[in-house]
Amino acid sequence: MFKKLICLTLMLFTGVTFANVIIPEVSKGHLDVKENFSSKYVESRFLNIWLPPGYNNTRKYDVLYMHDGRMLFDAKTTWNNQEWQVDEVAAKLIQSGKVKPFIVVGIPNAVENRHSEYFPQKVFESLAKQKQADLFELERYPGQKLFYSKVYSDNYARFVVEEVIPFIENNYSVNKGFEHRYIAGSSMGGLISWYTLLQYPNEFAGAICMSTHWPGIFTYDKQVFTAFKQYISDNIGKLTTQKVYFDYGDGTLDSMYPDLQKQIDNVFMQHGYPASLWQSQYFPGATHAEVDWAKRLQIPLEFMFRANTQAL
Numbered sequence: 269m270f271k272k273l274i275c276l277t278l279m280l281f282t283g284v285t286f287a288n289v290i291i292p293e294v295s296k297g298h299l300d301v302k303e304n305f306s307s308k309y310v311e312s313r314f315l316n317i318w319l320p321p322g323y324n325n326t327r328k329y330d331v332l333y334m335h336d337g338r339m340l341f342d343a344k345t346t347w348n349n350q351e352w353q354v355d356e357v358a359a360k361l362i363q364s365g366k367v368k369p370f371i372v373v374g375i376p377n378a379v380e381n382r383h384s385e386y387f388p389q390k391v392f393e394s395l396a397k398q399k400q401a402d403l404f405e406l407e408r409y410p411g412q413k414l415f416y417s418k419v420y421s422d423n424y425a426r427f428v429v430e431e432v433i434p435f436i437e438n439n440y441s442v443n444k445g446f447e448h449r450y451i452a453g454s455s456m457g458g459l460i461s462w463y464t465l466l467q468y469p470n471e472f473a474g475a476i477c478m479s480t481h482w483p484g485i486f487t488y489d490k491q492v493f494t495a496f497k498q499y500i501s502d503n504i505g506k507l508t509t510q511k512v513y514f515d516y517g518d519g520t521l522d523s524m525y526p527d528l529q530k531q532i533d534n535v536f537m538q539h540g541y542p543a544s545l546w547q548s549q550y551f552p553g554a555t556h557a558e559v560d561w562a563k564r565l566q567i568p569l570e571f572m573f574r575a576n577t578q579a580l
Contacts, residue, residue, distance in 0.1 A: 289314045292342030296359035297321050299341065307431050309423040310385065315432065316341065316374035317440070318355055320362050323371070325441040330370040330573060332358075332476075333428060335386070335453035335460060337374025339558055350558035357565045367573035370450075373436055375428065377457075380416040383408075386456035387484060388463035389421040391492075391499045399491055406485055414485060425464045429471050450572050452476035454561050455521070458514075459484070459496075465510060466503040474511035476568040478561050479521075479554075482528035493528055497535060504539050512536075512546040513568040517554025526550065547571060 289303050300317040307313075316337050323329070334340060334354070343351040354372055361367045378385040392400065406414040428451070437444050449472050453461045458480030465475040484492040514532065516525040533548045549567065554560040 290338075290345045292316065292338075292340075292345045294318065294341050294355040296355040298323065299355075302435075305432075305435070307427050309427040309431070310420070311378060311381070313376050313378075315435075316376075317436070318358070318372040318374065319440075320369055320371065321359055323441075327369065328441055328443045330368055330448040330450070331433075331436060331440075331442050332370055332372045332450045332452055332569075332572070333432065334372055334374050334451075335377060335457035337376040340372070340374045343558075346558070348558070351562065352558050352565060353562040354565070357562065358569060361566055361569055361573070365575055366570055368575050370573055371436075371440060371442060373432065375432065378424075380412070382456060384415050384417045384419050385421055385424045386453075386460040387415070387419050387421055388459055388496070388499065389419045390467075391463070391484075391495045392419045394495050394499065395491060403485065403492075408486075421460055421463065422467070424460065425467050428464065429468050433471070446471050447473045450474045450476065452478075452568070454478040455481045455556065462500070462512065465512070466500070466506060469506040469508075469510060472510065474513070474572045476513045476572065478513075478515050478564075478568070479517065479525065479556055480514060480529070480532075481521075481525075482532065483524055488524060488528075493531075497531060500532065501535050501539070504535065504541060507541070507545075509545065511572055512541075513549075513571055514547065515549040515551060515564065515568070517551045517556070517560060519553055519555035519560075521556035522554060 291301055292299060298319045300319065302315040302317060304312055305315050339346050340352045340354040343349050358372060362369050404415050408414045436442060451461050451464055451472050458477035461475040461477045465472050482493055482496060483489060484496065514529060516522055516529050518526055529548060536546055551564060
């Protein structure tokens, strides 16, 4: 049953290529699609850029950079007919005055290379050579490697920081500077979110990590998880005022996370990271799916983008 769940979870790797630019529809705000966005560091792709209702050049907006950008806006265009409902949730928060106005940049994953692009590279390289070789032999399903290529998440992070961010700041009416930029994702996207924040602490004000895939692969491996935990412990001192949000459920793939997330929480507590700057929330019964992330998305968005008029 669990293997069947993994196969279903990984169906997003099939039938999708970078050439498949299916334009999502949004019910709130406006969506710009930048096709064929070229890169020196990763394979070129498109960007889905969501602008909130009333967007105009007379004001400045903060920016949320989100991984798995195909899954954010329109269930009719996704592999599993689910979406994060980013446009509806974000628009409601902005229009209510609960958060500062912001735009969302959806960055699509690398399809079969998603694992190689999102698995924290320095963590992978800290593992023994034999362990790395063993991981490269893993299959997501028969005949399809879990790691389709070498791990290159450092290049992906550079792509976001050195290419996507400058493009957005040069072409949209946004606030510039790290204090106005945030990064977000779920599952493997949760891993690359905290990793990118630790790699570039002076480029982002916070990271949203929902249902973070702490096993790294699709069975619990003590060596892999210990390496994640050690890397965070070794690098958390780079953070000063940055906000970090974690959450998790206990259904489907999320059933692997509760005990592991508690250990990560202990790292933050042991290092005395200010309680006002990080959250870890548990949602009993929640599964590893966009419909569940959509239900609670307003929580991390309020935490990150809380309007100045809102009490801390």
